[in-house]
Amino acid sequence: MSFPRWRGRDVISILDFTREELDRLFNEALEVERDPSRYSSTLEGRIVALAFFEPSTRTLLSFDTAVKRLGGQTIGFASQEALSISKGENLADTIRMLDVYADCIVIRHPCEGSSKFAAEIARSPVINAGDGSQHHPTQAMIDLYTIWRRFGSFSNLTIGVIGDLRYGRAATSFIFGLTIYRPRKLYLISPQMLRVREEVLDVLKKSGVKFEEAESLEEVASELDVLYVTRIQKERFPDPSEYEAVKGSYRIDSKVIRSLKEHAIIMHPLPRVDEISFEVDSSRHAFYFVQASYGIPVRMALLKLVLVGEAGLE
Numbered sequence: 325m326s327f328p329r330w331r332g333r334d335v336i337s338i339l340d341f342t343r344e345e346l347d348r349l350f351n352e353a354l355e356v357e358r359d360p361s362r363y364s365s366t367l368e369g370r371i372v373a374l375a376f377f378e379p380s381t382r383t384l385l386s387f388d389t390a391v392k393r394l395g396g397q398t399i400g401f402a403s404q405e406a407l408s409i410s411k412g413e414n415l416a417d418t419i420r421m422l423d424v425y426a427d428c429i430v431i432r433h434p435c436e437g438s439s440k441f442a443a444e445i446a447r448s449p450v451i452n453a454g455d456g457s458q459h460h461p462t463q464a465m466i467d468l469y470t471i472w473r474r475f476g477s478f479s480n481l482t483i484g485v486i487g488d489l490r491y492g493r494a495a496t497s498f499i500f501g502l503t504i505y506r507p508r509k510l511y512l513i514s515p516q517m518l519r520v521r522e523e524v525l526d527v528l529k530k531s532g533v534k535f536e537e538a539e540s541l542e543e544v545a546s547e548l549d550v551l552y553v554t555r556i557q558k559e560r561f562p563d564p565s566e567y568e569a570v571k572g573s574y575r576i577d578s579k580v581i582r583s584l585k586e587h588a589i590i591m592h593p594l595p596r597v598d599e600i601s602f603e604v605d606s607s608r609h610a611f612y613f614v615q616a617s618y619g620i621p622v623r624m625a626l627l628k629l630v631l632v633g634e635a636g637l638e
């Protein structure tokens with residue numbers, strides 16, 4: 325079987341990838357999990373720039389770890405204050421410089437479209453680690469991999485996504501990813517004010533995936549195989565009073581999990597605020613820490629494919 329080329333590709337949106345390409349990524353990630361030592365010199369002599377203009381814990385550290393586990397090195401920064409941006413340097417010039425220093429640029433930026441803009445400027449591949457509320461393709465890859473690992477197939481699954489579906493880029497990219505993997509049914513559960521954006525609805529409608537918008541988790545909880553929870557993205561609300569009106573409007577606690585199916589899993593891209601209570605962590609449904617742990621093999625596999633290509637390792 326031949327797959328389209330991975331090598332040298334920009335990773336801007338999950339929608340840029342086919343199911344075959346993502347399956348290729350997941351099989352590579354599985355190989356990484358099985359035998360990480362085979363990958364320990366894959367990126368020898370390569371430098372990856374981590375350009376984080378917005379706060380991050382997991383994404384930044386897991387990219388950093390992934391590069392180092394592949395035998396490569398990282399350069400970068402984790403806030404705008406730390407570099408010449410604070411002296412007024414524009415994004416284009418920063419990207420041009422990183423392109424000279426590194427073989428690949430991983431960028432997180434508060435502006436929508438920033439990584440696409442960076443990809444137009446840089447010769448090296450650009451990986452979007454989150455652009456405003458728009459896309460977070462590598463988080464979606466991890467989320468889809470988690471389900472692929474746990475259930476093998478999507479076609480019999482009913483998946484609920486709850487939370488801030490309007491400003492959440494992780495939720496948006498996950499929903500886009502589900503139009504590629506096509507579960508049996510998708511419930512989009514959110515307060516009225518935080519429903520998915522029109523452009524996301526359009527993609528869903530065109531995909532033909534069966535979906536329903538809902539306001540109450542209680543009504544649908546017993547049908548779900550996967551419950552994907554997201555935090556309300558306080559920092560992205562243009563009006564703080566809008567945030568005040570919706571904060572704390574849903575909470576996954578022991579009462580909610582009693583209505584879940586035996587095998588149902590709860591996912592969350594993290595960080596959580598108060599939307600999953602700590603008592604849930606010890607339940608058999610809690611899957612968010614397993615999901616977070618897949619950040620390393622998936623990002624290792626992604627960097628290998630983008631920087632080295634699909635050929636097997638010696």
Ligand code: NCD
Nearest residue numbers: 382383493494555593594595
């Ligand atoms: C997400 C993000 O930054 O968009 N976090 C992550 O990358 N794991 C989700 C969030 O911040 O809520």
